[in-house]
Amino acid sequence: MKVITFGEIVDAGQSVFHSVLAVDGRALKHRFEGVIRVDNPYRSLKEHIDEIGQKLGALSVDEITIDFAELRFCNSNGFYVIMDIVEALYAGASDAKVTVRRLDDDDWQRETLPILLNVDDEAIGRRTSFTNVRE
Amino acid sequence: MSGETANPASELDEARLMQTRTKYRLSLGPLDHVSGDLGGLVGEQTMQILGMFYPRNMAKKANVVITELVTNVFENIHDPKSTFDLELDAGPEGLVIAVRNQVGAEQYEKVKERIETIHTTPDLRALLASTIRERRAQRLKGGLGLMRLAQENKFDLAIAYEAGTMTVTATYSTGVQS
Numbered sequence: 001m002k003v004i005t006f007g008e009i010v011d012a013g014q015s016v017f018h019s020v021l022a023v024d025g026r027a028l029k030h031r032f033e034g035v036i037r038v039d040n041p042y043r044s045l046k047e048h049i050d051e052i053g054q055k056l057g058a059l060s061v062d063e064i065t066i067d068f069a070e071l072r073f074c075n076s077n078g079f080y081v082i083m084d085i086v087e088a089l090y091a092g093a094s095d096a097k098v099t100v101r102r103l104d105d106d107d108w109q110r111e112t113l114p115i116l117l118n119v120d121d122e123a124i125g126r127r128t129s130f131t132n133v134r135e
Numbered sequence: 136m137s138g139e140t141a142n143p144a145s146e147l148d149e150a151r152l153m154q155t156r157t158k159y160r161l162s163l164g165p166l167d168h169v170s171g172d173l174g175g176l177v178g179e180q181t182m183q184i185l186g187m188f189y190p191r192n193m194a195k196k197a198n199v200v201i202t203e204l205v206t207n208v209f210e211n212i213h214d215p216k217s218t219f220d221l222e223l224d225a226g227p228e229g230l231v232i233a234v235r236n237q238v239g240a241e242q243y244e245k246v247k248e249r250i251e252t253i254h255t256t257p258d259l260r261a262l263l264a265s266t267i268r269e270r271r272a273q274r275l276k277g278g279l280g281l282m283r284l285a286q287e288n289k290f291d292l293a294i295a296y297e298a299g300t301m302t303v304t305a306t307y308s309t310g311v312q313s
Contacts, residue, residue, distance in 0.1 A: 075202060
């Protein structure tokens with residue numbers, strides 16, 4: 001897999017969160033890792049979010065895996081950047097099927113993540129399936 | 136002396152571990168001495184401790200509720216020289232976490248109104264979804280935490296106000312009798 005864009009949050013001098021988009025042929029994998037606890041995650045990730053749309057425009061993609069299994073915590077301020085990123089992925093590869101990998105025993109990934117993905121929207125819901133994994 | 140024989144911790148199964156009683160109280164002040172992410176630190180530590188005894192999911196709930204409630208304390212400081220209290224009580228029947236801090240009457244009314252809305256809305260998931268979308272459009276901070284605790288983490292929320300001190304209590308019930 002080749003990494004095509006990477007975003008990071010550094011808090012108190014430590015790298016605490018990574019958002020990594022990689023491509024392998026016609027398959028994309030976006031991985032979230034770490035914790036979002038900072039006050040304004042958008043400040044750290046704005047360029048990365050913009051880049052996702054730009055990079056996807058040049059690719060032909062059949063499938064996307066969005067992996068939340070390594071995202072250990074997300075505060076309410078993190079919701080909007082998650083929405084920005086997944087929206088850019090869905091829009092940038094509008095025909096691709098999307099598999100969301102999430103933690104089975106994590107309330108926010110079971111309850112709130114579907115809201116952030118907007119799976120209640122019929123078109124998005126049709127393209128999306130979930131894989132539940134245990135820690 | 137008790138006639139019960141102590142078991143090595145390694146021999147206790149999940150059901151026995153779940154019987155553990157964990158209580159603590161953190162009292163800290165003045166608030167203006169705190170410069171770091173205290174809610175995050177206490178939340179993570181609590182998750183580690185509770186994770187020794189209770190299901191992972193319950194330990195994670197404690198992390199979320201402590202993070203949200205303690206962060207609220209520091210985002211709405213009424214008196215920088217005051218203190219705040221956090222009380223936790225975990226056991227087989229569930230989890231009770233209370234956060235107490237000084238607030239003005241206006242701030243109390245705001246929080247009370249949010250909790251009343253949570254209690255009276257017919258569809259909490261729909262309310263959370265519409266609130267996230269509305270607030271995202273303006274990139275507004277806050278306003279989601281309590282709703283999240285109720286909808287996402289299944290906490291029952293209560294509020295009290297006495298002599299300028301507000302107490303927000305979040306209760307999660309496992310359905311098991313202690």
